Amino acid sequence: xxxxxxxxxxxxxxxxxxxxxxxxxxxxxxxxxxxxxxxxxxxxxxxxxxxxxxxxxxxxxxxxxxxxxxxxxxxxxxxxxxxxxxxxxxxxxxxxxxxxxxxxxxxxxxxxxxxxxxxxxxxxxxxxxxxxxxxxxxxxxxxxxxxxxxxxxxxxxxxxxxxxxxxxxxxxxxxxxxxxxxxxxxxxxxxxxxxxxxxxxxxxxxxxxxxxxxxxxxxxxxxxxxxxxxxxxxxxxxxxxxxxxxxxxxxxxxxxxxxxxxxxxxxxxxxxxxxxxxxxxxxxxxxxxxxxxxxxxxxxxxxxxxxxxxxxxxxxxxxxxxxxx
Amino acid sequence: xxxxxxxxxxxxxxxxxxxxxxxxxxxxxxxxxxxxxxxxxxxxxxxxxxxxxxxxxxxxxxxxxxxxxxxxxxxxxxxxxxxxxxxxxxxxxxxxxxxxxxxxxxxxxxxxxxxxxxxxxxxxxxxxxxxxxxxxxxxxxxxxxxxxxxxxxxxxxxxxxxxxxxxxxxxxxxxxxxxxxxxxxxxxxxxxxxxxxxxxxxxxxxxxxxxxxxxxxxxxxxxxxxxxxxxxxxxxxxxxxxxxxxxxxxxxxxxxxxxxxxxxxxxxxxxxxxxxxxxxxxxxxxxxxxx
Numbered sequence: 001x002x003x004x005x006x007x008x009x010x011x012x013x014x015x016x017x018x019x020x021x022x023x024x025x026x027x028x029x030x031x032x033x034x035x036x037x038x039x040x041x042x043x044x045x046x047x048x049x050x051x052x053x054x055x056x057x058x059x060x061x062x063x064x065x066x067x068x069x070x071x072x073x074x075x076x077x078x079x080x081x082x083x084x085x086x087x088x089x090x091x092x093x094x095x096x097x098x099x100x101x102x103x104x105x106x107x108x109x110x111x112x113x114x115x116x117x118x119x120x121x122x123x124x125x126x127x128x129x130x131x132x133x134x135x136x137x138x139x140x141x142x143x144x145x146x147x148x149x150x151x152x153x154x155x156x157x158x159x160x161x162x163x164x165x166x167x168x169x170x171x172x173x174x175x176x177x178x179x180x181x182x183x184x185x186x187x188x189x190x191x192x193x194x195x196x197x198x199x200x201x202x203x204x205x206x207x208x209x210x211x212x213x214x215x216x217x218x219x220x221x222x223x224x225x226x227x228x229x230x231x232x233x234x235x236x237x238x239x240x241x242x243x244x245x246x247x248x249x250x251x252x253x254x255x256x257x258x259x260x261x262x263x264x265x266x267x268x269x270x271x272x273x274x275x276x277x278x279x280x281x282x283x284x285x286x287x288x289x290x291x292x293x294x295x296x297x298x299x300x301x302x303x304x305x306x307x308x309x310x311x312x313x314x315x316x317x318x319x320x321x322x323x324x325x
Numbered sequence: 326x327x328x329x330x331x332x333x334x335x336x337x338x339x340x341x342x343x344x345x346x347x348x349x350x351x352x353x354x355x356x357x358x359x360x361x362x363x364x365x366x367x368x369x370x371x372x373x374x375x376x377x378x379x380x381x382x383x384x385x386x387x388x389x390x391x392x393x394x395x396x397x398x399x400x401x402x403x404x405x406x407x408x409x410x411x412x413x414x415x416x417x418x419x420x421x422x423x424x425x426x427x428x429x430x431x432x433x434x435x436x437x438x439x440x441x442x443x444x445x446x447x448x449x450x451x452x453x454x455x456x457x458x459x460x461x462x463x464x465x466x467x468x469x470x471x472x473x474x475x476x477x478x479x480x481x482x483x484x485x486x487x488x489x490x491x492x493x494x495x496x497x498x499x500x501x502x503x504x505x506x507x508x509x510x511x512x513x514x515x516x517x518x519x520x521x522x523x524x525x526x527x528x529x530x531x532x533x534x535x536x537x538x539x540x541x542x543x544x545x546x547x548x549x550x551x552x553x554x555x556x557x558x559x560x561x562x563x564x565x566x567x568x569x570x571x572x573x574x575x576x577x578x579x580x581x582x583x584x585x586x587x588x589x590x591x592x593x594x595x596x597x598x599x600x601x602x603x604x605x606x607x608x609x610x611x612x613x614x615x616x
Binding site for chain 2: 015091092111148155173228229256258269272273274275276277278281286288290291292293295296301303304305306309310311312313317322
């Protein structure tokens with residue numbers, strides 16, 4: 001069956017996704033195969049297919065899988081041009097506060113955050129039991145990465161399954177390491193906070209060289225995003241609020257869920273003292289459905305969270321380098 | 326005749342019923358603001374007291390609750406009666422927006438912030454409730470528990486209350502401190518002594534037990550009652566034996582906490598890095614339904 005799917009190109013991938021979704025709803029994905037290309041396609045590890053070109057090029061089904069993955073990435077990722085971002089160095093946001101300018105290279109950023117049904121494939125592939133996906137310092141904590149029933153999975157799942165009603169909502173209840181492991185498993189990575197800010201502020205190199213306060217412009221509009229004042233009170237599906245998209249089509253960079261980045265969080269307070277957490281803090285960006293202050297859900301607002309925290313309002317999206325021709 | 330007129334003009338304190346001389350701004354007996362009396366025109370106000378230990382988060386909780394009500398959260402409509410009712414939310418919001426905690430509530434009751442709101446849940450037949458909610462100092466509550474009638478205003482407030490929001494620090498309790506358990510136990514014992522004179526007579530007043538800082542222990546959100554049973558067992562047993570109308574909630578306001586410190590300092594200043602509200606409206610909603 002999967003060989004037939006390859007022949008039908010993009011339609012095949014969609015069918016595969018649909019099949020995977022339907023299978024997930026009844027509790028299981030199609031059976032795993034021993035062919036790495038087929039397996040990667042079955043689990044939609046698109047970045048892995050693209051990244052293994054040198055290694056898998058001789059496999060008979062690779063070129064078609066590669067073409068399928070390219071089309072899927074083209075559909076699901078948005079191009080972020082090169083530019084400059086100014087990262088605040090302090091926890092207070094006032095004019096004249098110290099900033100550092102960062103240049104960002106062009107890259108691809110997922111149009112939406114990873115959903116529960118997408119993360120389900122990661123859980124179903126027993127990724128929590130694959131040590132190569134996890135840094136050694138986090139191995140002792142792997143036993144804590146459980147759902148409410150004690151099975152491996154995000155904090156708010158049960159029996160290793162997501163709530164089917166939330167299949168298209170962003171996965172939450174995952175710590176930084178789970179987000180990073182998923183990205184690695186799928187062949188992607190997490191964006192740095194400078195990259196994330198570039199995508200949200202759209203400060204491309206141009207004659208104006210200005211940045212946007214929000215992905216859609218400079219004024220807060222509650223119906224373009226999901227923050228506390230929007231009144232939804234919970235996460236929305238990842239394709240909701242299309243009017244809040246960035247110019248490249250990336251959705252919900254502001255609101256719905258905070259997003260893990262791979263950058264450590266460093267900042268100083270008003271007196272110049274460094275701000276620490278109880279453990280290593282990672283930068284999270286964008287605000288969430290329960291973010292009370294609109295100014296904390298902007299393209300430039302910086303905050304952090306302890307890297308092992310598995311909370312209800314933080315998800316993530318993947319990034320990748322531009323494909324070489 | 327002149328004396329009668331003077332008495333008629335005198336303001337009787339809403340909290341302790343003491344008549345005060347004309348022109349006084351705070352009650353000479355309990356220091357409650359007499360402006361509360363002037364605001365109480367339509368119906369008798371119901372007092373909801375937010376009580377708890379020092380540093381449990383009463384000021385932040387109450388400040389955000391009032392601000393959320395002003396923004397019609399959960400279909401509530403709230404009208405502040407008097408500009409003084411906005412002092413507390415303004416203080417809390419202006420600090421938290423700049424990633425600072427508000428200053429500690431002073432011990433002296435004449436420095437406390439009071440809020441008088443007319444509140445209703447929007448519906449076909451809205452029922453308005455007048456609520457008086459003071460922001461009491463935790464140290465003052467502790468002093469009153471240690472030596473009853475030391476702080477007459479607290480004694481009278483709790484006695485006059487139609488409901489209590491009892492805040493308990495989930496972060497401390499979950500980390501093994503017995504302080505939240507003993508404080509909550511003392512508080513309940515104090516209330517029990519005030520309202521139920523016989524062993525078989527339980528406390529009828531609605532009490533919402535709110536676990537604050539619950540973001541540290543997500544299981545507190547999953548099942549607050551179980552969390553209290555596991556981490557505040559003394560208090561949980563007394564709740565079961567002495568309270569008729571009790572509900573358990575979990576809440577959090579700060580999305581992430583950082584600590585600012587330098588090499589020369591022994592202490593670290595907590596910094597609320599961002600604000601994520603959870604479980605603030607629910608206990609209030611329950612309380613209003615009980616009144």
